[in-house]
Amino acid sequence: MNRWRPIALATLALALAGCSGEAAPTTRGVYLLIDTSGTYTQELDKAQALINAILAKLDAGDSFAVARVDTGSFSEKDIVAKVTFDDRPSMTNQQKRNFREEVDTFVKKVKPSAFTDITGGILQAAEYLNEKNPGRKTILIFSDLKEDLKKGYVRDIPLTVDGFEVVAINVTKLRSDNVDPREYMTRLQDWQRRVESGGGTWRVVNDLDRLERVLG
């Protein structure tokens, strides 16, 4: 019995050393807001490519949701598709294929909205991701960032995005931006200020040739 004691102790020590290692890789939560207002619906094919790139990058245990930005975006009804990937790789692949189909159906049937409530969309995204509580939270905004609220909608409220990474993607220039580029810059600065004052980090990605870099 004494002969085996050192081996048993060594095995136990090895097991304990394994348990006390660094923390396991954390899951990721991604919420993509797609602007469906006016002429921006023409950019939806790019959004599809972006969604496919994100799906390819996400893994088992990660969460992903795609929501549209319309007149009032602070609503679960605006979520086009959402998924939390299963632990089993085969199920994850199946979920990715289903998700892609849902998004394709949405893109075919989408109608342009009259107004653009980006703030409401971000609030909804924060709520969704906080509920999922992944290790890393990312909100992607596929929009020109021009907020256009319907009369009566209150959105001048601070964003609570502490610990979130907010990435604006494909921020197209409007006709008025071309006339006065300061409008575009001011728009970006305003959103950056709002996000950073809410505790989040802000990034703009306009080069869609390297979609894999969107998630960092």
Place this chain on the structure above:
Amino acid sequence: LLPSDPVINFHLIARPMAEMVGGNNFIGSWRIADIAALVIIFVEVSMGLFLMESLRITRLFPVIGALPDKWRVIMVWITLGLLTSLACVEAGLAYMREILLQDELATTALLRGEGGVSYGNQFIWITTAAQMGMGFILPFALTFVAIPLESFIHALRTVLGVVLSGCLRGLAAVLRLAGDGCRYLGRLLVDLYDVMIFLPLWLEQQVKAHVARPAQPSPTPKGTPKVKESLS
């Protein structure tokens, strides 16, 4: 070749293990799927070890070798049966690995917009069969780990003794070097102190010598004899 056997074995079964125990569960920084694959390999190695012991090819456990022949044969059949079962499990996992791989490739192709492209071809069964064959054969190949393991354990005592002796010699040399270093460093410090203290000591000596020198008698005052004379 023997160390590479468990490694190949591990890669064959680690991916499909994620399908059974989940691909996103961790113990510390270790994936449970990887741990499960390692457990299967260790069980196979131990079964192989017992098989070799029962066949009296190796003699790591004298108790097994000393068993009556009847019990030893029973043990051979039991371990062989378990080993065959594990080999079948591995072959199944290797088959599953191929299916998962094809599924993943198809999904990635679909997401890249290459839906029409098929990664499979009419010869895919060859790789599948090869993987299954490897999955079945490698556990039996692992049993032969027992032979080098026995040699290793027998040689371990000598090797450990030599290594320990070498370490102690090295340590002695280092300590001797450190001791000599300290001794000479002490001498050096004393010499340096001498250099520094020489001047103050010399000055002190000079001052003391000056103070200790006896004072010279002073010349007689002029009026004294006259006084003496008038008094007399």
